[in-house]
Amino acid sequence: MRILINRIPMLNVGFNFIYSLLGDYKVPLNLTYAWNYGSIAGLFLTIQLISGIFLSMFYIPHIELAFNSIHIIMTNIPGGWLLRSIHANGASFFFIAIYCHMLRGLYYTSYSKVSIWYTGVIIYVLLLATAFLGYVLPWGQMSYWAATVITNVLTVFPVIGQWLVEWVWGGYAINNATLTRFYSLHYILPFVITIVAILHLLLLHNIGSSNELMISTKLLSTIRFYPFHIFKDLYVILFFFLIYLFIVFYMEELFNHSDNYIPANPLVTPAHIVPEWYFLPFYAILRSIPHKTFGIIYALLSIIVLFIMPIVHRKYIYTIITDDDRSIIWFIVLNFVFLGYLGSQTTESPLIELGFLLTHIHLFFFFIYYPLISIYSFIQYYILKKISTYKFAYL
Secondary structure (H helix, E strand, O other), X not given: OHHHHHHOHHHHHHHHHHHHXXXXXXXXXXXXXXXHHHHHHHHHHHHHHHHHHHHHOOOOOOOOOHHHHHHHHHHOOOOHHHHHHHHHHHHHHHHHHHHHHHHHHHHOOHHHOHHHHHHHHHHHHHHHHHHHHHHHOOOEHHHHHHHHHHHHHHHHOXXXXXXXXXXXXXXXXXXXXXXXXXHHHHHHHHHHHHHHHHHHHHHHHHHOOOOOOOOOHHHOOEEEHHHHHXXXXXXXXXXXXXXXXXXXXXXXXXXXXXXHHOEOOOOOOOOOOOOOHHHHHHHHHHHHOOOHHHHHHHHHHHHHHHHHHHHHOOOOOOOOOXXXXXXXHHHHHHHHHHHHHHHOOOOOOOHHHHHHHHHHHHHHHHHHHHHHHHHHHHHXXXXXXXXXHHHHHHO
């Protein structure tokens, strides 16, 4: 096999590139299983790409035919139900891997590696957009009304807001042009995510992995990614994949909403509009704020906080992660999860008031708590620097 690869230049270049990414890369010895979720996310990105390409061969992006084409895929195409189950549930597991990966980054302050963090956040935002576009494609009741709710977010822009909505729709209401555009973008964006993911990996290999001690990789004992960490990753991937296959074969409708098996009807609003679970925290924020414009702004801010995290939380003096730091991160995570729960419930009191409170708590940590901690750290650093300068001058 190696002789064949050496004789074909393109194969040789590809093999060397993959080996440099997965084999020759040096990582710290102290990496735990928390560092495996990036590999799991890469696996599910591949699954989504392949299954999506095959589904596109049967799907018809037309408002009169889209719903029936999904039905035909599920019932008439050999293995079609399996293909759709793989793709639909793969999206949820992709998000699970991404959320765990981001949690590890927040927990161990990996956002201090700014370029790696930003490319990761861009992947997350692109993934949110791709998942939303994919949710619209079945053209069921939930698909249609989810598109209606989310596209109306653009009205937050003054003066041009309504024009932007009509431009996205391709008319004065959601129509066939809307579905065609969403389908095209849903097909293209995964390839954009793949390009950004490769850039994310290249930056990671250039800068080095983070670790529990938050010390530069160059100062720690390292080993090659292959074979130890490859098999360590495979162990977690196998465990993750078994759960995924169980849901694909035996609980394929676990993450789906029953109303999405009703054809889209612009004249009938569902009693309870519920997006996919990975959008629920943002949906809870959106509807917890009484004013529509401020609700949209708050929901956008809850995503923007990921971009500003390297700026608002900076450590000028090196300190290890304390129990207080861990408690704050877990509190933020639990608060975010509970917001997701509120997003799945009906719009009624006292859930609306509770969502309002949790929304402000969520934003408080990123816009007030962490900036204050950074200022305190800078003051400590400044005082210690002055003291050390004074001592050297005295000596």
